[in-house]
Amino acid sequence: MLRTIEISMVILILAVAFIAATFFAVLPSPKQISSPNLRQLALTTLQVLDVDKSLTEAIFENPTDPAWTDLEIALSASLPPNIVYNLTVYDITKSSGDALTYRKFHSITNSESGLGTDSEASTYLVMSTNVTFAVTPQKISGTLYILNCSDANGWWITGYTSQSLAEDLYNLLSPYFNTTIMVQNTTDLGHILDGTEISSLPYENVTNAVIINTCGEAVPIPSAYADSYPRDSYAEYCYELGKRVNQYNWTWVSIVGYPFFYVSNTIKLASSDNSWGIYGMRMVTAGGLNSFLRGLDVENYPSYSYDGSWITGSPGVVYFSTEAYYYSNYYGIYPSPYQTATRALPSWIQGTYHTTVTASVFNPVSDRYAAATFKHTGTGAFTAIGLTRTPDIRITALSLLMYYHPIIYKSEFTLTAGERPTQRLIVLQLSQQGGS
Amino acid sequence: MTGVTIDHLVATVAFIGAMLLFIGLFTQTLQTAILYQQNRHVSLKASDLLDNILLSPGYPYKWGETNATLSCFGLQKPGTSGYVLSSFALMRLTSLSGEPVEYPRDSGKWYNNISLGPSGYLFIPISDSINYETASRLLGVNGTYGFQLSIAPIVKVSISEYQSNPLILKVEVDGPGFPLSGAALSYYFYRSYKTGNYASIKIFTDTAQTDSAGVAYLNFAFDGASETYTIVVYARLSGLFGLGHYSHRTFTRGGGVMPFVVDYEAGKVYLAHSWDVHDQGSPVPAYAFNATFFILTEDFDFQEWPIANSTGILNYGVKNYELTTLPVGCPGFLLVTYRVSAIEYGISIMPWGIGTLAVSTLFGDNPYGNVWTATDLRQVTVDQLAYQAKITCWSLQGYQIWNPTG
Numbered sequence: 001m002l003r004t005i006e007i008s009m010v011i012l013i014l015a016v017a018f019i020a021a022t023f024f025a026v027l028p029s030p031k032q033i034s035s036p037n038l039r040q041l042a043l044t045t046l047q048v049l050d051v052d053k054s055l056t057e058a059i060f061e062n063p064t065d066p067a068w069t070d071l072e073i074a075l076s077a078s079l080p081p082n083i084v085y086n087l088t089v090y091d092i093t094k095s096s097g098d099a100l101t102y103r104k105f106h107s108i109t110n111s112e113s114g115l116g117t118d119s120e121a122s123t124y125l126v127m128s129t130n131v132t133f134a135v136t137p138q139k140i141s142g143t144l145y146i147l148n149c150s151d152a153n154g155w156w157i158t159g160y161t162s163q164s165l166a167e168d169l170y171n172l173l174s175p176y177f178n179t180t181i182m183v184q185n186t187t188d189l190g191h192i193l194d195g196t197e198i199s200s201l202p203y204e205n206v207t208n209a210v211i212i213n214t215c216g217e218a219v220p221i222p223s224a225y226a227d228s229y230p231r232d233s234y235a236e237y238c239y240e241l242g243k244r245v246n247q248y249n250w251t252w253v254s255i256v257g258y259p260f261f262y263v264s265n266t267i268k269l270a271s272s273d274n275s276w277g278i279y280g281m282r283m284v285t286a287g288g289l290n291s292f293l294r295g296l297d298v299e300n301y302p303s304y305s306y307d308g309s310w311i312t313g314s315p316g317v318v319y320f321s322t323e324a325y326y327y328s329n330y331y332g333i334y335p336s337p338y339q340t341a342t343r344a345l346p347s348w349i350q351g352t353y354h355t356t357v358t359a360s361v362f363n364p365v366s367d368r369y370a371a372a373t374f375k376h377t378g379t380g381a382f383t384a385i386g387l388t389r390t391p392d393i394r395i396t397a398l399s400l401l402m403y404y405h406p407i408i409y410k411s412e413f414t415l416t417a418g419e420r421p422t423q424r425l426i427v428l429q430l431s432q433q434g435g436s
Numbered sequence: 437m438t439g440v441t442i443d444h445l446v447a448t449v450a451f452i453g454a455m456l457l458f459i460g461l462f463t464q465t466l467q468t469a470i471l472y473q474q475n476r477h478v479s480l481k482a483s484d485l486l487d488n489i490l491l492s493p494g495y496p497y498k499w500g501e502t503n504a505t506l507s508c509f510g511l512q513k514p515g516t517s518g519y520v521l522s523s524f525a526l527m528r529l530t531s532l533s534g535e536p537v538e539y540p541r542d543s544g545k546w547y548n549n550i551s552l553g554p555s556g557y558l559f560i561p562i563s564d565s566i567n568y569e570t571a572s573r574l575l576g577v578n579g580t581y582g583f584q585l586s587i588a589p590i591v592k593v594s595i596s597e598y599q600s601n602p603l604i605l606k607v608e609v610d611g612p613g614f615p616l617s618g619a620a621l622s623y624y625f626y627r628s629y630k631t632g633n634y635a636s637i638k639i640f641t642d643t644a645q646t647d648s649a650g651v652a653y654l655n656f657a658f659d660g661a662s663e664t665y666t667i668v669v670y671a672r673l674s675g676l677f678g679l680g681h682y683s684h685r686t687f688t689r690g691g692g693v694m695p696f697v698v699d700y701e702a703g704k705v706y707l708a709h710s711w712d713v714h715d716q717g718s719p720v721p722a723y724a725f726n727a728t729f730f731i732l733t734e735d736f737d738f739q740e741w742p743i744a745n746s747t748g749i750l751n752y753g754v755k756n757y758e759l760t761t762l763p764v765g766c767p768g769f770l771l772v773t774y775r776v777s778a779i780e781y782g783i784s785i786m787p788w789g790i791g792t793l794a795v796s797t798l799f800g801d802n803p804y805g806n807v808w809t810a811t812d813l814r815q816v817t818v819d820q821l822a823y824q825a826k827i828t829c830w831s832l833q834g835y836q837i838w839n840p841t842g
Contacts (some may be wrong), residue, residue, distance in 0.1 A: 003443045003444055006447065007454070008450070012452065012455060022682065036812050036813050037812050040483070040487070040814055041813060044518075044816065045815045047518055047519060048590070048676070048815040048817055049675035051820060051822070052820070054674045055675050068619060069618075070673055071615060071674045072620065073674070074616070074675060077590075077609070077612070077614040077615065077673075077676065078590050078591075078612070078615055081613045081614075303817050
């Protein structure tokens, strides 16, 4: 009898254990095992409704506006029939001390009894379409000179004029410089080369300037310099240019093709053509670039000497570097991330002319850099865009910004007291009805 | 002694019985919990899989516009973010909904058939399409999970003939949950008529608005039964965009001119004589056709785009097809109107990009026979149209699989 009592007690214990296990190990309802991801559904619904900014416009309207009725219909129509929603909009305002305050503005729902505890929600921040905001870039110290010489022709800028390119560059880059000056003729260029300022602007400074040559493969030549440095079809002038870049710590920018392949002055060289029928221009050939680099490295090439060898290469299609992708997004400049390079500078000029490659826009191919800045170990730098024509001026802008990488300061909304809020937060809460 | 023995016997039998009972009970509880866990895992997998498909453009980057072999599967439109899908990537998916079509008959060349209803055709070479096995392998679920993906417009724009003479068309605009009352409608009416030897089209556009039941009636001052036409209606309400189309033709003795995409990457399309697809007996009619391509602009307008060999006569045995080329990567639709006799005209329409005619896509495997499936959905946009992407996912492993054969 004792054994039976013991076994009965064991059975009792097992029964209690089972009841306890059943009581505590409560499995969720089948609906919860596989409910649609309501959070993602809510977010994507808001995104779809805002595809043409209709949602943004509606939620900034007065709650009595018909746009709210349309929004209710659109929400009801777009969600599956067994999903109920509650859409609440909050005003976001700045209170004292820059603290953000969220205040309920309006709410719409298609459920009278509430959404229950199983609901999920997503939030969506929108800005009023009439918001203005300021982007304040850090200013690069130094003056930006854009060669816009009316008495010089361009080459390999097919489809553009150097003047139109200059204007585009001005629009792209002037926000990043304290002073931007369009150099209107070769005479003014001559003044800069002599170290003389050409405007009365307070921040103009010839030293540490950036000079962008918009004439492509041609470089403007002042008449006086044409007289003084005529040797080897003006390759000597290119040497002088390199020397000035070094002397004044300039950054010289070539926007396309083979740099310094021609010199141009429509008055001085009116009777010369570049061998292709463009008058006012003279072909220097490959010696121009070598002379410039020797001038840049004047410490090691103290006097002019000629080298006419062709040094650029044609690596073909080149692709953005990781750094270029980053800065493209950072500055909001979006040229095509792959381009064709036929005049890419070789890596060995770093050793020969004591330069260092920085801010390479494209990944090097076969030790050639399609767009990069070669910074001299002393002073001066040379930004060469060795892409094929026609030029994409955005590459030039991106290359320079990558080199100087000025900071973009955080945008600040122009919200003033008493104005309607510029930001609203939308919370869309969804719940599944039916099932168990 | 006997009492003790009985005591032992009763106790032993009771103990064994209790043990068996409780082992069964506990096992059942454990099995339910394991099953729950496994089903939960399938559910999470469905959600992950859907996001993987919708939030990646795949690789090569613009694979939807080329014949490229895929190394990564994804349907997001290149260069966009979020749930914006590529109209052309969707077009390259092997459809589960339509029966493949062989063209020409007995040639062994099969085309993926995305059914659009009467007079609507979309035939893509199967050799250029991405099949389920490839997608499954690239998504890393081959042999472990099965799935079916449905991409369908959220807003359904249904058009039907309400009255023939004078013609009144009834347009119903519905979402999955509610009709769209007060939706703004814009419609493009393409009417076939004769000019010279060929058929041509007159275009008429207007606007309307749906009533509280999501219905609008469009009135025309002619007899619809004796006219050949296509109407494309575009509905919009508070960011929701939908589109529908409807065709009517007076020629009913055959398929007419059927467009086949023969070279996907180059955009080459055969305007084929239907006799090469379906033998509908003698006499075999000749089709004097006029093809027009309408490109979808950014502000959701359809603009005419010149195409090669846009007019001609398909006379079976003399000329079985005409070749034309559509602009690659530019969504729109091809409208072919043709004349058979003085009173018989036909019209064919083919979308170029899934979104331009709000075509649905069903891709993947059939879930029939699987004991448990999980579903998940997202709202997406395709060519600015609101679509719903729904995935059905199931496990191909584990004890819970019910095997019908064994």
